[in-house]
C-alpha cells in the first residue's frame with residue numbers, strides 16, 4: 001500500500017501512470033472499435049453468403065417437387081407410356097429436363113434414351129445419401145445418356161434420378177470480400193462450384209470461423225453441410241479499402257485515450273496532491289517536532305530551543321515547513337496546526353528531558369492567531385510544567401501587523417506568561433517601526449545577516465542591525481550562526497549579545513538527539529571554548 005501511495009504522490013510517477021493508462025486505454029478503445037467493425041464485416045459476410053446460397057436453396061426445392069412429380073408416374077417403368085409421363089415432367093419450366101429410372105442406382109431408362117440394356121450402374125456416389133439428403137454424382141459426362149458434350153450432376157432418390165445441369169454461380173461481393181461456393185464430400189473432398197477458387201482450401205474443415213488478424217473466414221452451409229459458401233475478408237485489404245475510417249478510428253482512439261488519461265491524472269493529482277494529503281492527514285501522529293538549541297552567549301549554557309515543525313507524509317517521507325506552512329495558512333488550519341505542535345512538543349519535552357533542565361521553549365505562531373483568547377488555551381498544556389519550561393512565541397510575519405491591536409495582545413500574553421519575539425527582524429514586514437512601536441520581549445535577527453558572506457552589504461549592515469535592536473533594549477537572538485568565526489565575532493561584541501542560534505551550534509534535532517545534546521553540553525557549550 002505504502003508503495004502504491006508513494007507511486008501516486010510522485011509527480012513523475014503520476015505522469016508515467018497517466019502515460020501507461022493512456023496506452024492501455026488506447027488499446028482498449030481501438031480493440032473495441034475493431035470488434036465493432038469486425039461484427040459489421042461478419043454481418044456483411046453472412047448477408048452475402050445467404051444471397052449466394054439462395055438459388056441453391058431454390059434449386060433444392062425444385063428438385064424436391066420434381067421428385068414428387070416423378071413419383072406420381074403411374075405407368076410401368078420404362079414402357080412407352082412411362083416415357084411419355086416422364087417427358088411431361090421434363091417439360092415443366094423448372095430447368096430440370098433429364099431424368100433416369102434407376103432403381104438401386106442402376107439406370108434402366110431415361111427421358112432421352114429409352115432403355116439401357118443392360119442397365120447402367122452409376123457406381124459409388126460422390127455424395128452418399130444421408131437421412132435427409134439424396135446421393136449425388138457430381139459433374140458426370142452425360143454422353144452415356146445421349147447428351148454428348150454436356151456435364152451435369154445426378155441426384156438419386158430411389159428409384160428416380162434427376163440430372164442437374166452445371167449452372168453458373170452468380171455472385172457480386174464487395175471488392176474487399178472473396179467468395180467460393182463448394183460442394184463438400186466425405187473425407188474432406190470438395191468440388192469448386194463458383195466464385196474465387198482457393199478461398200475454401202485454406203479454410204480447412206472447420207465450421208464458421210475467423211482467423212484474426214490475417215483474415216476473416218466464414219463457411220455457411222446448407223443441404224446437410226454439403227453445399228457451402230466460403231467467404232474471406234483479408235484484414236489488410238479491408239484496412240486499405242477503408243483507410244480513411246482506420247485513420248479516423250486511430251485518431252479518435254488516441255484523442256479519447258489522452259482525454260481520459262488526462263482526466264484520470266487530474267483526479268489522482270487532486271486526490272494525492274500535497275494539499276489534499278496534508279488536509280486529510282494532519283493529526284498528532286503526522287506532526288514531527290524538531291528542536292534547535294539556543295545558546296546563551298554570556299553563560300555558554302543552552303538556554304532554550306526553537307520548536308520547528310515537520311510533517312510526516314502518507315508515504316512516511318518528511319515534509320519541511322516551506323512546503324506545508326502556506327497550506328496551513330491557505331486552508332485556515334493555523335490554530336489546529338499550532339495546537340498540534342505545542343501539545344506534541346510539550347509531551348516530548350516533559351517525557352524525555354530530565355527534570356533539572358530548565359529551558360525557554362520558542363514556538364512559531366501565525367500573526368492572524370495573535371490573540372490571547374486563541375493562544376492561551378493552546379499553551380495551557382505548559383501550565384503544569386512552568387517550573388521547567390517558559391514559553392516564547394515568535395511572530396512569523398507574513399502580513400503587516402495592526403500595531404495597536406498587536407500591542408494589546410502581547411501585553412495580555414505577557415500577563416499569562418507567554419513572551420513574544422519578532423522573528424526575522426530586518427526582512428519582510430519585520431521593520432524598525434514595529435520594533436519601536438511594539439512592546440515585544442525580544443527580536444530574532446534574520447539569519448540572512450549572520451549568514452552573509454564577509455564584506456557583503458548584509459555583512460556590513462549586520463553590526464548596525466545589532467546596534468539598532470540593542471538600543472531598543474529588547475532581548476536578541478542572532479540566528480543563522482553557521483561558523484566558528486561568526487560565533488567568535490558575536491562573543492567579542494560589546495555590549496554583549498545574549499543569544500545565538502544556528503547550524504554551528506546545532507541543527508534542529510529530534511527529541512532524543514536534543515536530549516543527548518543537552519546532556520553533552522550540560523557544563524556549557526563545548527565549542528565555545530574553541531572559539532574563545
Ligand SMILES: Nc1nc2c(ncn2[C@@H]2O[C@H](COP(=O)(O)O[C@H]3[C@@H](O)[C@H](n4cnc5c(=O)[nH]c(N)nc54)O[C@@H]3COP(=O)(O)O)[C@@H](O)[C@H]2O)c(=O)[nH]1
Nearest residue numbers: 308309321341364365366396423424480481482501502503
Ligand atoms: N507557524 C509556524 N511556522 C513554523 C513552524 N515550524 C517551522 N515554521 C516556519 O518554517 C520556517 C522554516 O523552518 P525550518 O525549515 O525548520 O528552518 C529553520 C531552521 O532550520 C533554519 N536555520 C536555523 N539555523 C540555521 C542556520 O545556521 N543556517 C540555515 N541555513 N538555516 C538555519 O531557520 C529556520 C528557523 O527560522 P526562524 O523561524 O526564523 O527562527 C521557519 O522559519 C518558520 O517560519 C511552526 O511550528 N509554526
